[in-house]
Amino acid sequence: xxxxxxxxxxxxxxxxxxxxxxxxxxxxxxxxxxxxxxxxxxxxxxxxxxxxxxxxxxxxxxxxxxxxxxxxxxxxxxxxxxxxxxxxxxxxxxxxxxxxxxxxxxxxxxxxxxxxxxxxxxxxxxxxxxxxxxxxxxxxxxxxxxxxxxxxxxxxxxxxxxxxxxxxxxxxxxxxxxxxxxxxxxxxxxxxxxxxxxxxxxxxxxxxxxxxxxxxxxxxxxxxxxxxxxxxxxxxxxxxxxxxxxxxxxxxxxxxxxxxxxxxxxxxxxxxxxxxxxxxxxxxxx
Amino acid sequence: xxxxxxxxxxxxxxxxxxxxxxxxxxxxxxxxxxxxxxxxxxxxxxxxxxxxxxxxxxxxxxxxxxxxxxxxxxxxxxxxxxxxxxxxxxxxxxxxxxxxxxxxxxxxxxxxxxxxxxxxxxxxxxxxxxxxxxxxxxxxxxxxxxxxxxxxxxxxxxxxx
Numbered sequence: 351x352x353x354x355x356x357x358x359x360x361x362x363x364x365x366x367x368x369x370x371x372x373x374x375x376x377x378x379x380x381x382x383x384x385x386x387x388x389x390x391x392x393x394x395x396x397x398x399x400x401x402x403x404x405x406x407x408x409x410x411x412x413x414x415x416x417x418x419x420x421x422x423x424x425x426x427x428x429x430x431x432x433x434x435x436x437x438x439x440x441x442x443x444x445x446x447x448x449x450x451x452x453x454x455x456x457x458x459x460x461x462x463x464x465x466x467x468x469x470x471x472x473x474x475x476x477x478x479x480x481x482x483x484x485x486x487x488x489x490x491x492x493x494x495x496x497x498x499x500x501x502x503x504x505x506x507x508x509x510x511x512x513x514x515x516x517x518x519x520x521x522x523x524x525x526x527x528x529x530x531x532x533x534x535x536x537x538x539x540x541x542x543x544x545x546x547x548x549x550x551x552x553x554x555x556x557x558x559x560x561x562x563x564x565x566x567x568x569x570x571x572x573x574x575x576x577x578x579x580x581x582x583x584x585x586x587x588x589x590x591x592x593x594x595x596x597x598x599x600x601x602x603x604x605x606x607x608x609x610x611x612x613x614x615x616x617x618x619x620x621x622x623x624x625x626x627x628x629x630x631x632x633x634x635x636x
Numbered sequence: 637x638x639x640x641x642x643x644x645x646x647x648x649x650x651x652x653x654x655x656x657x658x659x660x661x662x663x664x665x666x667x668x669x670x671x672x673x674x675x676x677x678x679x680x681x682x683x684x685x686x687x688x689x690x691x692x693x694x695x696x697x698x699x700x701x702x703x704x705x706x707x708x709x710x711x712x713x714x715x716x717x718x719x720x721x722x723x724x725x726x727x728x729x730x731x732x733x734x735x736x737x738x739x740x741x742x743x744x745x746x747x748x749x750x751x752x753x754x755x756x757x758x759x760x761x762x763x764x765x766x767x768x769x770x771x772x773x774x775x776x777x778x779x780x781x782x783x784x785x786x787x788x789x790x791x792x793x794x795x796x797x
Contacts, residue, residue, distance in 0.1 A: 355637070356656035356702055386659075386698050387679045401703065428692075452769020454747070455680055457692040458699070540768035541681065 352389050358401040362488050362515055365400055370513040372398045378515065380423060381458035383451065384467050408517060413439065418523040421461055423516060427474075428456035439524050442477035442532040442549055449473050449534045452541060462516050465498065468508050471568035475502075476549035477532040479565035479573055483521045489514045499565075502572035527554045529632040533624050537611070544568045545612045546620040548600075550628040552583075559583045559633070564596075564625060569604035569617050576600040579625065588633050597626040641705035645670070646714025654701040661685045661696035664711060672712040672742045676771070683770035686743035686750075687711050693750035695769075712742035715749065724794070725749055725787045734783030736774035744770045748784045756792055760785070 359365040369376055375397035379385055388394035402408065403424055410422030413435045421430065427447040430436050437444045450456060450464065450473050464474045465485070475498070483498045490513065498519065501508050510516070524530070530551040536542035547567030553560040562583045564576040579599040586592055606617035638653040645668060652667050661678070664670045664687070676684030678697045685696040688710040715723040725745055728734070735741040744767065751758055751766040758766070763784050764777075772780060 352657070353655070354657045356639075356700065381698075382700070383680055383695075383698050386700075390679060403703070451680070452683060452695075453750075453766055454683060454686055454693050454695045454769050455698070457689075457694050540765075 352392065352396070354389065354396050355398045356401065357398060358404045360404055360406075362405055362517065363490065365402055365405060366488070366490055366513045366515055368398070368400050369515070372400075376400055378402055378466070380460045380463045381426065381455075383455050383459040384463065402515070410518060411436075413523075415523050417520065419521040420518060421521075422518045423460060423462040425460060425462075426457055427451075427459045427461060427464070428453065430461055431456060440477070440481070440521060440530065442480065442530040442551065443474065443521070446473040446477050446532045446534070446547075446549075449542075449544075462519065465501070465519065466508060466510070466516055468502050468504075468506050468572070470505050470570060470572055471544045471547065472573070473532070473534055473544055473547055473567070475573040476547045476565035476567040477530065477551075478519065478521065479575060480532075480549035480551040480563045481521050481530060482551075482563065483519050485516050486518045486520070487514050488517045493517075499573075499575055504571045525553050527560075528552060529554070531628050531631045533628050533631075535620055535624055543611065546606075546617050546624055547573075548621065548624040548628050550625070550632050552629070552632045554633065557587050559586055559588050562629075564600060564628075566600065566604055566621060566625075569606040569621055571605075574603065576603045576625065578603055583629070588629070593626055593629045593633075596629060597622040600625040639702055639705075641702055643701075643704050643706075644708040646710060656700070656702050658701045659697050660687070660689075660699040660701045660704050660709070663701035664696060664709070667701075670711050670713050674739055674742055676739070676743075681769075681771070682740070682743075683747060683767075684740050684743040686746045686770065688746060688750055691753075693747050710746070710749075712746055715745065723749075724790050725752070725784075728783045728787035728790065729780075732779050732783040732786055734775065734780045740770060740772045740774075744772065744780055748787070751784070752788055752791060756788060756795065758784075758788060 379399040379401045408422045409424040413419045431447045479499045532549040535546045549565045552562045567573045579596040582596045601622045604621045606614045608614045642651045674684040676682035680695045680698045687696045
């Protein structure tokens with residue numbers, strides 16, 4: 351393993367100061383399931399890891415009907431996966447975290463770490479975007495909130511300034527007539543990175559789609575919303591032909607690459623198939 | 637730079653000095669001399685290094701030794717009551733042929749132990765889901781699942797007199 355220095359600050363202020371003082375080769379460290387791999391495989395130059403697990407107040411997993419679900423920066427994927435309230439209220443997020451690595455990895459990996467890693471194929475990002483999740487970002491001047499869909503700039507790149515730390519994420523409470531799903535498509539069922547991921551969250555009023563958000567993973571430099579596909583559905587009665595039209599629009603909004611996991615053409619096709627399946631699943635369409 | 641740390645390994649508190657970038661896996665194998673925990677991929681893909689850290693199964697290759705300061709770690713060496721007294725889980729792997737080359741076996745057994753500690757009556761699906769992060773290139777998994785299922789049955793009999 352490449353050598354690095356280890357720091358374990360007891361406060362956000364200290365962690366932030368270390369991030370600023372140690373410069374570009376300092377990385378925050380929570381679960382380490384990506385960071386330590388990148389260091390070992392020499393994909394990342396890292397002189398300092400800053401462990402945030404000793405900072406109090408970052409281990410949260412709570413739900414209330416007013417503010418929704420709050421998850422802290424130390425909360426592991428496995429804690430989220432096994433949480434009864436997450437399974438009941440946010441089955442999209444529950445299935446996304448359960449599809450991440452192995453139990454051993456999920457006992458260490460954190461949701462906030464998965465977000466900050468900003469991989470275009472990260473499973474947790476489409477459901478969080480579709481549900482309108484909001485990040486809490488700490489800096490020395492205070493805290494700011496940012497809708498998660500505005501957080502990503504490119505593969506591995508976010509809007510975070512040096513010294514800023516994401517302390518948690520809040521997902522709004524589900525509306526009464528709403529439904530949500532995340533569909534991961536891969537070559538195998540376990541220990542797999544998504545070839546395409548599609549999340550759909552819908553609010554219904556009878557047969558009419560009152561509001562809908564569609565998020566696509568692994569088909570652009572960042573996870574994206576399929577805005578035109580959403581617009582095609584909003585306020586409409588969800589007929590099979592309308593769903594097919596939305597799926598076509600989602601394809602046109604994706605800009606996938608070809609890599610070892612799939613070709614761009616295959617990914618585009620699957621965006622259409624999975625978008626249709628996801629809409630059908632959340633609207634109970636045949 | 638090295639740091640002095642203390643880890644309770646299989647019930648025994650051990651103190652040693654480790655480099656701050658050293659993995660728990662390398663520490664167990666090289667500093668403590670417990671080579672039952674295997675080093676396969678070293679990047680969290682294969683599960684051969686599975687140990688139980690504060691009650692939770694983890695890949696020891698993706699934990700820094702320094703993070704485990706003050707923690708309790710269980711390894712394959714802690715499972716048997718004595719050198720010739722294997723645990724029910726180990727016994728079951730022998731009876732059902734759950735090991736061939738044996739390299740993945742310590743990790744598989746530690747993961748299975750973690751599963752049965754949490755869920756004494758797992759379904760076939762529960763067993764497969766729990767062992768998804770343990771790669772075996774020999775057995776085709778069937779005999780591993782048989783061994784875990786049989787061990788669960790056996791251990792429940794002992795628990796419920």
